Every structure is written in C-alpha cells, then in structure tokens.
Amino acid sequence: MAESSSGELRIGVYVCHCGLNIAGTVDCDAVARFAEGLANVVISKENEYICSEPGQQLIQDDIKEHGLNRVVVASCSPRLHEPTFRRACSQAGLNPYLMEMANLREQCSWVHSSQPREATEKAKDLVKAAISRVRALEPQEEMKVPVAKSSLVIGGGVAGIQAALDLADSGYQVYLVEKKPSIGGIMAQLDKTFPTMDCSI
Amino acid sequence: MMDVGRHPRVKVLTLSEVTSVKGYVGNFDVTVHKKARLVDENECTACGICTEDCPVVMPDEFNMGLSSRKAIYIPFPQAVPSAYVINPEECLGSDPIICGKCMKACEKGCIDFDMKDREIELKVGTVIVATGMDVYDPQEMDEYGYTRYENVITSMEFERLINAGGPTKGEIIRFTDRRAPRSIAFIQCVGSRSSKKGGPYCSNICCMNTVKDTLMLKEHYPEMDVKVFYIDIMAFGKGFEDLFRRSKGEGVRYIRGLPGQIREDPDTKNLVLTVENTATNELEKHDAEMVVLSLGVKPREDAKGTQEMLTLQTTSDGFYLEAHPKLQPVDSATKGIFFAGCAESPKDIKDSVTQASASSARAMRLMNSGEITIEAITAIVNEKKCKVCGICVKVCPYNAITLDKDNKIPAHVNEAACSGCGTCAAECPTDAITMRHFTDIQIESQIDSILEEDPADKILTFACNWCSYAGADFAGVSRLQYPPQVRLIRTMCSGRVDKKFIWRAFEKGAPVVLVSGCHFGDCHYIDANHWTQKRIEKIWKRMKKLGIRKERLQLEWISAAEGVRFSGVMKKMAELKATVTSEEIEDTRRLLEKQKRGK
C-alpha cells in the first residue's frame, strides 16, 4: 500500500462514461490516458457509472490504497453530484474539499455531440483545468449554525393550509400569511372537486 | 380550513403580505405588513347585523361578480378567520353625518376605524412558498365572444353557479333569460397550450374540471345536451379515466376540435360554434344555449415580486423553478425555501396537498436537527493585509462584514451570515480577503491551464453557479449545440470575478472573455451582480484607454432556464472571437506585460 508523504500531491482522476451519455461522444479512454501523463496524477481510470455504488467504492479504495490526497471526477455537473463525491471522499478519510469535478456531460458531450473529435479535445482540456485547480485546493472545515424551529408559509390556499398543518402538527411554530381577508384560496370557490366529487371546503 | 384556524401553533395572518425576507437558511428575518381589518377578528361573531345597515353595494368577487356584497362583509360563510372585514376603499367612513352605520349596528363594538396597518417581524428557519396561481382572463381570446355574448361564461363562473351556496343556489341559468339552458358546450384549452394567448403549457386541471362539471350537469339536468370541444382529454390521474368514461356514459358528447369562432343569434341569444370535427375532417356548426370556457391557469401576477424578495428563479412560463426537476422537486435553489401548490406549476388539489406535505417534510428535515452545516465557501480576512478602507463592508449584500475605521480595527466576517458570493474578495484593493474554496490562486490556475495551449482558440467564460452555469447545464440537458471552444470557470457569483482575472486572461492570450451572471433581480446574492456590472464597466473604460477593443470583454446575464440563450451567446462569442486577429492578441499581451513591468 502506497503511503503519501506530506506535501506530495497524489491525484486520482476518474473519467465517467455515464453509459453512452459521455462515452457516446467523448473518447473516454483517450481522456484518461491523457490525464495519466499530467504532473502529480497517480492514477487515472475510466468507469461506466462513477456515481454508482461500485464507482464510489472504487474512488474510496484508491484513496486508501494509493494514498490519494486529491481527486478529480470527470463526469456530470457539480450541481448534480458534487455532494455525492464529496461524501464519498469524506468517508474514505479525505477532506471533501479536495475533490473537484470536470463537467464532461452537460457542458461537453451533450452540447458537442456532432463534433466528437473536438469534444474529446475539450474534455482533455477540462480535465487538465480541473487538475490545475485541485492542486491548489485546501482542506476546509464546515461550520454549524442553529436553525430556528419555525416556518413561514406564504399563501393560504389549499397547499399553504396543508403545509401549515403538517408543520404545526409536527411541533413547529407556523406563520401562515394570506393576502386576502380569509384563507381558502381558489379551492374555496370550487363546488365539488374531482376525482372524488366531494365538497372542497 | 377550520383546523388551521384553530391550531395552537399556527398564527394565521390574513390581509397580510410578506414585504421582506432577509438572512439565510435557518435564520430568516421576515417582515409582514398586515392591513387593518377595521373589525376585531377575535371579537367578531360573524352575526352579520353590521352588513344589513351598510349602504354600499359592491360586486362580490367570491361569486365572480354574479352577486353583490356590502363594504363590510364576510368573504364567504366558512371564512377563516370567521370575521367581517371592511374594505376601506369602498367604505364611506365612520363620520356619523355621512355613515358609520355599521358601528352603530355592532353591539359588541368590534368595529374600529382607528385600527392601523401593522408591521410584524418574524424569525423563521424555513419558508414555504404557496402563493398559488391566477386564472386566465379570456377577454383577449375574443373569437369565443366572452366580452360580447352574455351566455358565454367562464369555468369559474360556472363553478359559482352550480354551487349550492352560490348566487343561484346551484341552478345553472342563462344570463339573458334566467332559465336553464337546454344545451351547453364546454371549450377546453382556453388560455392553455397556446404559444400566443395564455400559457404554452397544459394547465393540468381544466380537463378533469370539465369532466366533473359535465357529470354534475347530467345529475341535475339529465335531459341537457352537453358537448365538450377539446384537443386532447388529459385524464392521467388516479381515478380520472374512470370519471371520464362515466361522463361519456352519461351521454356527454366529446368532439375533437376547437371552434374557430362563436357567433350569437341576435334573437334567441343562442350560440353557434363553427368547428372542424377533426375526427371526421368535416366543418360543423353546433348550436348551444350556453358556452363555458374552460380556463387555464397562469402564474400569479405578483410572482415577480415574491421571486425577487426570495431570490427565486422562474422557468420561461413564469412558474417557480425547482432546484432539480426530478431529485429536488419541492426545493428552491435557495436553501431553506420550498414550494407547494400551483406556484411551482399548475396542479390539482391532490397534487397540491401532496406537494405541501412533501415540502413541509423537507422543511422539517432542516429544522429537526436544530443546526445545519454551512458550505465552507465563506470569506476570511487576513487582518495584517487589511487597510481598513471599508469597501468590503459597502459591497457585502448580507451586511456580514464589520470594521471600525476610526479605531483602525480591521474587517471581520460573520461567517454565519456570509453566503460566499466573493464580491468582497474581488473588490478588496489589498487582496486581504480570501474566499475559502474559491481562492485567487485556485481560479488563476484554471485560467492558466485553459490558456496554456492554443489560447487564441479559447472562449474563456466565467459563469456564476446559480444562473449562468445552471443555464449552461440546461443547454446540455436540452442538447443544444454550441462551439466547442467554450471553457467555463465556475464561481459562486459573478461578483467573485476579480478584475485581475480578466487582465490575466488577456495577458495569457485570450482573444475574448465573457463574464456571465444572473439577471438583475435574479441574483442569488441579492444584488451582488450590480457590482459585477460596475466592475466590468470600469474595465471597459480602462481597455478603451489602453486601446484594447472593449468588445473583447463581454458581460451577459443568463438565467438557469435560458439554455437557448446560453447557446446563442456562445455562438455570438465564437463570431466575436473570429474577428480578433493574432496580431491584436499579441499587441494586447505586449501592452499588458509592459504595464506590469512598469508597475
């Protein structure tokens, strides 16, 4: 088992196929091989679905086995799976802020599907930029703040009423704000309602 | 309704509007403006004696104007709170010479003309947006004659007519001769599924509402000839198809085709519908004694105000945008704010209730633990570098930074209040502020990496996490193609884009640079993007001075829903890039390097 000496960067790169979503356009193997050649990259792998359980396990195993201290996941948008991979790293003992994603799906394979060659070149560039960034990342500690146990519900129609009741029944203080002189909304105006054909109020 | 009114932990604030929401998840500071009811809602027993003496007669909006009420009134019998209300704009006032009759009538003395509007301050951990929807106004679609023919009514008016508690006690009558129509025609998709009038979306509820209406008609008036003109009957919910078949079984005729126009017989006031029966390809004329327009649903007129107040986003149809259409369907992109009901999209009662329960569960999930972790992306001040100039305090949208100029006490960031937009870090003249996880070095290393090879071929784009980066993702989801030279650098807000990032890009040979963020009013960090704009304008001025074409730096606002716009902007950037010559890039590089050396 390889040990990382402090200060030495050991980066693991994971290029996801996302089934054919990425691999259908981008030559994932070429991207992984390209990343392999970049400084500080210890391992560079392809995976069919890196967000899957075995995919995450792969990253976790590699962190432990190869002493990775930085991870680059080249898959989809961080808006979708950043929490997933941060959690995976964290569980393997790596500070979650030392993981970076390259968005090969939303911002490469899907939008350049008619130009596979250019898309592959772009994918390499995106991975390279992510590697540059990951080198400069630092571990971070998250802060905890208290949460007020009360809720504001804006609108006193059927949805607002239901939400207010659910919250209040569960023990939270609720403020139900309604513009009109009575709650009830449009529902109150309806006669019988489908599919049960009963009275709405 | 009654349950919520009586619940010990629910404070119902009617005649009230939320005027401001500040703070962040778990710690929202809310201001509510409560209008004076002029009737003490706790004391009023809804006896109704006051209303008998009121001389002001107004159309009753609850009954769609089909009946009248007074200036002091109860909106409807089951109203919560069960109390009367005075509309001050209609009321003649308390002056006994002019009126004041209701005051005299109310023995309990509940009426108080001195009652004032109030501002109520609340502290809440979560917010549920259940602002609902509006109903389409069919006046613009006048081929159906709503403004011209009295016997053309809307589905909402129909609802009040057939309601036993309504103005006609449940009788369907024609307005022209006050008798029940022998034939009635429903027209579907009025204000729905239209690219021109109303919304382009299916309003979800109108088909089943009509099916329900036809069944009620057949129950009350078995002999009535009922026809429904439609494009598609959307009966996809549980039990819906069953109801639709029952309606057909009762003899309701469903005719596929929307009328092109309705004309009125001036003598009988009956209506003639000209319609292509698209099942037979024949043009047919149908007579009906009454026509009901099945109205669609649209976003609330005041949706924009709520959106800006809560920094929400909307889809192109004007309904609020969820954080993720499949995985976070009731969350907004702003943590701690959730959607319920038609504010998010048109839906029926069952779905509204389901979504309300879902969003309250999501809210409870946050509140239950009593504390939440905040993403470690906040600002940190290097006190040694801070010159106590105060710019950071000025630009912070959350008032999260404090410093004391007089006593030379350096800036301090309240981490709980900081949301991590990075505007302070971008503006700080001495680089004393570092954004955790979005440091200068981290961003610069991305710039350098992107421009290391073939810089002349790259379109360097800064995109904010919430709008433009999400817009790019949306372009991806929609498979909209754009030039592959585009490279995005994600920051939390466009306010983070330091001017030195832009100069660095040009120094490294970038032909063009794009800074993109949220539209004004949409900014996830209240108004941080205003600082982006100011900063870019300064850079443009400087570029002009240096003789660098200012077009090479572009600023665009792209929302999360504007995938089409994102790809369009990228195509435009590619065209712009094509106009930049290698000499021009080289000149700029030399010029900037000289500048740097000069310093």
Add this chain to the structure above:
Amino acid sequence: MRQRIKVLAFLCNWAPWSCYTGMGEQWIPVPGEVNVIRVICAARVSTPLLLKAFEKGADGVLIVGCRTDNCQHGTGPDLAERNIDHTREILDLLGLERERVQFTYYLAHESEKLSSDLHRFVEKMETFGKSPVSG
C-alpha cells in the same frame, strides 16, 4: 450588334389564315422578325394575352382578323379593337408606344397585302426600337 426586332402576329383562323397559307403557295416570304400564332378568332386575344406577349419581350403585336361584316363569329373584330384600346391605355402608363399593338383585317385572297403590311409593321417597330421590357 443591334438586336433584331421581335414581332408577334396573331392570325385569325379564317380570312387571315387563308392569306397566310396563300403567301406560302405564292412563295411570298414572311419577314424573319415575325412569329405567327393562329387563333380561332381575333377576339380570342384578350388584354391579359397581349400583356403577356409584351411581358415576354415582344416589341410589337399585330392582331390580324377579318373585316367586321365578314367575321365568322359576329363580333370578333370589334372585340379585338376594344382589347387593343384597353391594352394601349396600359401601354401608355408603362411608357410604351401605343402603336406597338395594332389591328388589321383582310379578305381571304389578300395575301400580298398581308405580306406588305407585315413588312410595314416590322419597319414601324424598328423606328420604335426594342421594347424596354427585357423578357
């Protein structure tokens, strides 16, 4: 090189067509500028057809019919004259010479007269020059 004049002659099936075939029998040559179209009656050549001829680049159009009292159909020459008047007013507006469209009539044996008239018509058109309409 100057472009050759292009003339269209509509010949009525009866007397004019006899004259025309007579020309052939007597070896009287038809001017090269003239293109002949046989119609059943001079009245067949309506204003739209006349305008069509000019649209397609005709420099002159001659309608050749019968003498009024000799018309097989009764009113052919009168209608032809009316169509010509109508067309001439339009030619006026278009800035084209009125005489670019003309009517003549013959009895069945007047082949030589037809021949000389055709020549004269071509000469007349030559004085007008090519029509400004490029067909």
Add this chain to the structure above:
Amino acid sequence: MTDYDKDLSLIIKETGIYQCLDCGKCTGACPVAETGKPFSPRLAASRVIEKGDSDPYVQDFIWACLTCGRCDDRCPSGVKFSNFVRLLRSRWIDSGKPGVYSHGGAMFSLMRMMSSPGIRQNRKGFIPAEVKTLSEGKVMYFVGCLPYFDVFFKNLNLNMVRIAVNSLKILNRCNIEPVVLDNERCCGHDLFWAGDQKGFARLAKESYEDIKDHGVEEIITSCPECFYSFSEIFPQVIEGFDLKITHIYELIEEQLKKETDNFGLKLLPLQATLKDSCRLSYYKNTSQALRNISGQIPGLDIIETPDSKIGDFCCGNSAWVGCGAHSKSIQMKRLKASLATGSDLLVTSCPKCLIHLQCTMKDFCDDGSIEIKDMVSLFADALD
C-alpha cells in the same frame, strides 16, 4: 432524400407545421371552409407531412387559400399557415408550373414588366394641378397600382386614383410635399405571395435603387399591401434596407393629436361600417387605426359587423390568385353583413377589398347596394 424533399421538410419545419396539435381551430375560423368547400389548413398540413405537396388535396389547397391570416391568428401552436402556403406556391413556380392566377395573369405581366431596368413609365397624369409634389426629396408618397386598376377595371368605374389624390391632399394639408415617381415600380406584394420569389427579388432591387436615387428616406403609403411589402418583405431581400415606412393612417392619427381644432373636420352625418384589411389587421396588427380615424369624423356613426371584433372576414381574394365560386361566396357574405348594418357607406382600408366587393355587388348582389369608399377619401371628404 433528394434536395427537393429536403427543401419541403425545411419548409415544414420553419413554418411550424410539425407543431400542429390538430385542434382544427384554423378550419373553424377559415372563410374558405365556411363557404362549404372541403378545405382544412390542418388537414392539408398533415397531408403534406404524410404525402408531400403533390397530393391532389394539397395542390388544390395551395391555390384556394386566401392567405388572409385568420388561421395564423387563431392557431394556438403558432403555425404559420399563410407562409406555408406561400412557400409551397414558390416550390410550384420553381418547378416550372404556371401559377393559378386570376384575370389571365395580367397583373403578374404588369409586375414583371415593371421589373425591367429599361422601363420608363408615365403614370403621374392623374395628379391634379393644385396638388403639390416633388420629383426628388426625403419623403415619398407611394401610389401603388391605382392608375393601372382604373384602366384594367374600367368596367367597374372605380376611380381608384382618388385614393392617391386624396392622400396627396392630406399630405399637403400636413405641410408635406412628397415625391411621386413617374416610374414608380410595383411593390411586388402579389408576386411574393403568389410564390414568385425570384421575380419579387428582381423587382424589389430595381425599385429600391430607383427610390434611393431620388434621395428618399421615408415612404408614406395608403395601401396596406405596399405598407406590408416595404416594411416586412423588402428587408428580407434588400441588404442594408434603410427606408422608414409609414402608413398614412399613422400620419393622420399623429396629426389629429397635434392639431388643436381636430383638422377642422366638417360634419359628415352618415352611418358607416368598416372593412379591415388582412395585411393591416392580421399581419401588422394595426386594425385600431381605422377606428381611431373614423371615430374622429364628426357626425359619422360607425356600426361594425359582428365579426369585426375578432378579425374581419376576408374580401374573398388576395394576390390575384384564383377567383372562383368560393371567392364570390365570401364576398357575398361580407357584403350581406355590411348591408345588414343598415349603413350608408362601407369604408375600406385596402384598394383590393374595394375592387372585389364592388365587382361582386355589381354582378351578383340582389340584396341591395351600399356605397363603398376608402378611408382616406372619406377623411378627405371631411377635410374639404
């Protein structure tokens, strides 16, 4: 797939035909369908998708459509039926087949003749001596086909040029001395809509150059089709098109706002009913102007036909394409609706509505008659 098919699929795509929801609202609003002719824009659209445009139903459809735009207005899906028809006509013409024209195609001969560079028309004779015009200047009044109509439709005794004369008088009254060109070429509207796109491009180029040569910067016109053609079609074929296009109604409306004494309009104690033009109401969305102006004439009592509020019924024909029994039926319907208002006067915006309705009234209408007048001349009557 051949280029020919590709072209068709592009037309289908660009005019939004694939978006059709089959609601049939187009047919329900169509004046042609209402005459009883088997005619459905919706059905034709789906036939084109299924079978291409050589299908007999489609071929009939292409030339029976009036391109009045009522279906476009009603269509919830934003399908551009009229343009779809125009482009199919264009394919027809490009394949070498002759178009289905009314009046023996005479109007098209005129338009094509007018696109000859060498032509030197002589069409200003109708302008009376007291009217002031220029031969060069910034503002031009575009007369349109009116002088030709008077000659061509002599039997109808129309006096169409009075529209131009009255327009010029109004312009003079607003202190405008406009340019009128002796060699003004046709606006090409009908060539374009009858599918001769190449012919239109040729004509537009000659016309535009001529107009620019006379120093013109703004065109004022009283014809809805000229207005539409210059403001919408010309910019499609002329690169850098930079003429300001004004409809005379806009000018009159503006002037009415400016003049304190309301132009000194005199009393016209008449009942009148209005006929909208498709190009103004459906294509330019300016049907209000006709009402605003007529509403300002003292004594004039406007009684609208029931259809006017939802977009007027067609005059039965457009772009000189076809004219058969269904055209006559539409015109009769429109005349009857006008007669039913009991008005003294039928006021039109478009010269062609005037011609078509006048023709039908003369030849077919036994129900009585009504005087038909254009809006400009009516306004000029009140101005004298």
